[in-house]
Amino acid sequence: MAPSKVYFADLRASGKENLLTKVTRLSDTSGLKDIVPPRGLVAIKLHFGEKGNAAFIRPIFIRQIVERVRALGALPFLTDTNTLYAGTRGNSVSHITTATENGFAYSVLSAPIIIADGMRGSSYKAVRINQEIITTAYIGKEIAEADALVSVAHFKGHELSGFGGTIKNLGMGCASRRGKLVQHSDLSPKVAKKKCVGCGDCVEHCAQSAISILDEKAGIDSEKCIGCGECILICSNKAIDVQWNADVGLFQKKMVEYASAVLRDKKGRAAFLNFLTHISPACDCYGHNDAPIVQDIGMMASTDPVAIEQASVDLVNRQEGLAGSCLPANREAGGDKFRALYPKVDWTIQLDHAEKIGLGQREYELVTI
Secondary structure (H helix, E strand, O other): OOOEEEEEEEOOOOOOOOHHHHHHHHHHHOOHHHHOOOOOEEEEEOOOOOOOOOOOOOHHHHHHHHHHHHHOOOEEEEEOOOOOOOOOOOOHHHHHHHHHHOOOOHHHHOOOEOOOOOOOOOOEEEEEOOOOOOOEEEEEHHHHOOOEEEEEEEOEEEOOOEEEOHHHHHHOOOEOHHHHHHHHOOOOEEEOOOOOOOOOHHHHHOOOOOEEEEOOEEEEOOOOOOOOOHHHHHOOOOOEEEOOOOHHHHHHHHHHHHHHHHHOOOOOOEEEEEEEOOOOOOOOOOOOOOOOOOOOOEEEEEOOHHHHHHHHHHHHHOOOOOOOOOOOOOOOOOOOHHHHHOOOOOOHHHHHHHHHOOOOOOOEEEEEO
């Protein structure tokens, strides 16, 4: 099998071509016109960013994709699903409010925002996939019923999967609340009592009221905990951590299988873009973002969701780590930045499993436009 093509555009610009028109050229070169059906409803799946986070993709870049999809005769809409944790995107009202405050207003992008899993995350389509772990996946209904899908992902680190890009944008980002619970169900954080100072930040952040303070130390009720893992980075004292065993690998595999459910009925009707800009060490789901770990690199596009991830990891790891970032090791060009951030997370699990189940291939040809 020939390597999958991954198209790359750097961030150089000139009077002849600015970065906005470069986004359009990248989309066209990667075959966007081939996946957009005339008069079709096209879901543009992105992350609007938690309130207080500034690392998400800038709305003006998304507008270029919106305009290109509309020029091809289709009807684009911006979409995401609601979150499990207690943030500003846990229901459709606050989610759309946050998106608007972060610049994703209709007046800026000329496309409506439709939260794919309803008011409180209960609107989904059951998709039977009969995979190794997941038999039936629960996908946000509006994404499942869209005629085509354009995934636009901000590539960055992630505390449970090593990195987050296209596969996470699909597998976790398109899942309904029920689907997110399934993927997180085997993750159980624990509190290191010696490190805990009883500040209560984790208690305030927990959407399930699963954490309480007893004798000036935090404790997690495993019966209430849904395994979303958000308390891990909320704790400034690093007192909360995942119980590191097979569970994180299982999480990655579930996420991959959910991505396959999202794409099951969209063969030839899906395209994927990764933005390698402001490559933060953690997910955009937090109400803050740390300094980027490497310099801004560029933008990538492909019709293979696995190849674009491998290419993105490779480009990040080829960079020298930035001084002043939180990278504790592997700062040299060629060093694995994501293993430095999360030493106990093997990010290759998601790519190996994705290749195994036929989602795509890790071998790629990088085509610079």
